[in-house]
């Protein structure tokens with residue numbers, strides 16, 4: 354008897370949707386979940402009548418699969434993945450494939466890949482983006498790990514991926530945690546853009562005096578042009594949705610404390626470790642933390658709409674600032690990818706290719722940056738940055754106007770401000786790091802380089818003559 358094509362372990366939001374997606378692509382699917390009731394519910398509900406077989410016994414689940422077995426994990430990242438992998442490994446044979454599709458840290462995937470390779474099990478760490486709808490209809494998939502396993506997996510679970518202009522949003526980024534590294538960068542960019550959108554919403558609502566629904570309509574309009582993106586479309590829908598129970602915009606009933614699962618922080622940590630500047634991603638993570646610091650928040654009197662008297666102008670300024678901040682969030686992500694590519698050996702443009710559909714940061718900007726990076730030779734960050742400089746120069750007056758007016762009205766814009774300082778720093782011929790080097794040498798003898806001579810130098814800064 355032939356076994357089932359793929360096993361899905363973990364029937365949370367993502368696992369269920371992905372199992373249904375695989376089945377819709379012609380695959381037979383075995384499913385298992387730690388809590389057996391979920392499996393039963395799934396089989397009697399969404400999976401009813403489909404070529405999906407459920408198991409409450411793990412050994413039977415494993416035995417039901419065709420060889421080499423391919424098991425996809427959609428379980429909570431961290432220790433649960435280690436526990437599940439350890440249990441499964443005792444039931445698998447050499448050459449079988451474990452595919453972790455959760456949001457695992459790339460270093461965990463590096464470790465799991467090395468450990469499992471030593472035990473003859475082929476491991477893949479896959480960044481899957483698109484949320485529940487993506488998992489069901491076609492996510493973007495970033496693979497890392499065993500290459501031979503990737504070839505087999507691409508042919509099976511790769512069928513579930515999103516497609517952009519006949520090109521599947523699936524790619525292999527290298528061994529170990531390469532795929533999860535790319536996913537972490539994706540999530541870092543996602544954090545930055547969401548924060549930038551939220552800042553513009555805050556300005557238009559509290560500063561300019563539009564209603565939530567009106568801001569939603571403004572976003573919908575912007576989404577028809579250069580700012581077209583899934584995240585802006587999502588924001589527009591959230592802002593315009595009326596809670597059927599209260600008749601109020603639901604967004605206004607949501608507590609203003611942002612939660613996070615850690616991938617944004619991991620992106621910032623990776624940037625710091627790899628010596629990459631990603632201030633807008635960092636500002637977004639930081640601001641989420643700040644929103645939870647209730648006991649430190651001491652509301653001051655709001656200054657009101659006195660900067661921009663003209664609503665049309667204010668809206669236009671906000672739009673241009675959002676465009677500038679979004680562009681620079683992608684640049685920071687690309688520079689992080691570039692640093693990761695040195696370790697894992699992937700092409701940066703490949704990440705943009707698979708981000709064109711299915712994922713949360715899909716946008717017109719990604720499509721344009723992909724074209725630029727795939728055609729133009731050179732260092733990817735520099736190529737992308739050179740492409741957007743003329744646009745940013747044009748946006749500058751209104752970008753500044755947005756930030757200044759928002760600040761005057763006491764509306765915080767940390768992501769927009771960080772993007773502006775990032776840009777101003779990158780466009781400065783000379784930065785004040787000379788003074789920093791001087792002070793470091795003054796108190797710590799750390800030495801400095803000079804602009805007029807080769808080598809490192811130390812000064813006593815006049816102490817000997819005092």
Ligand SMILES: NC(=O)c1ccc[n+]([C@@H]2O[C@H](COP(=O)([O-])OP(=O)(O)OC[C@H]3O[C@@H](n4cnc5c(N)ncnc54)[C@H](OP(=O)(O)O)[C@@H]3O)[C@@H](O)[C@H]2O)c1
Pocket residue numbers: 362363364365366367368386387388391427428429430432433434436437454455456457481482483484485
């Ligand atoms: N939700 C999204 O939009 C999204 C998008 C991309 C990636 N992801 C990632 O995909 C993975 C799954 O996410 P999710 O949103 O579907 O649900 P989740 O809440 O992150 O995970 C739930 C699943 O993990 C299982 N689980 C937890 N601890 C376990 C353990 N110690 N041993 C075995 N199973 C365990 C749960 O089983 P029980 O039912 O028994 O508790 C359940 O099946 C996560 O890594 C998540 O970060 C999520």
